[in-house]
Amino acid sequence: MTVLVICTAKASSNQNDSIGTDNFSHTKVAAKIKTPRLYRVLLINDDYTPMDFVVHILQRFFHKDNESAKCIMLKVHYNGSADCGFYTYEIAEMKVNQVMNYARNHQHPLQCVMEKE
Known part of the structure; x- marks a missing residue:
């Protein structure tokens, strides 16, 4: 089974915030890859x-x-x-x-x- 990690940026209310790891959320999604016939x-x-x-x-x-x-x-x-x-x-x-x-x-x-x- 393959695990995909999806990173999404969080909306920031402060424009002076630097982009760091706190501004991203990580979601793990399991993806089943079928072998072709x-x-x-x-x-x-x-x-x-x-x-x-x-x-x-x-x-x-x-x-x-x-x-x-x-x-x-x-x-x-x-x-x-x-x-x-x-x-x-x-x-x-x-x-x-x-x-x-x-x-x-x-x-x-x-x-x-x-x-x-």
């Missing part, structure tokens, strides 16, 4: 996209090292889909759009989707 980004297998291209996608857009990218690519190939990562809504949406646009520009039918965790 995460979304899973998945790659979906197809019969046409080359495995090397999938590895390249994972390295370029999801910052996976070569071994992790190959492992995820094989999960996509054998299981039909695999997680690329978990992100907030905006980041997940951006990654899906980037992957889909990149795949289309390279004439591959690769599908990338997001779903709630």
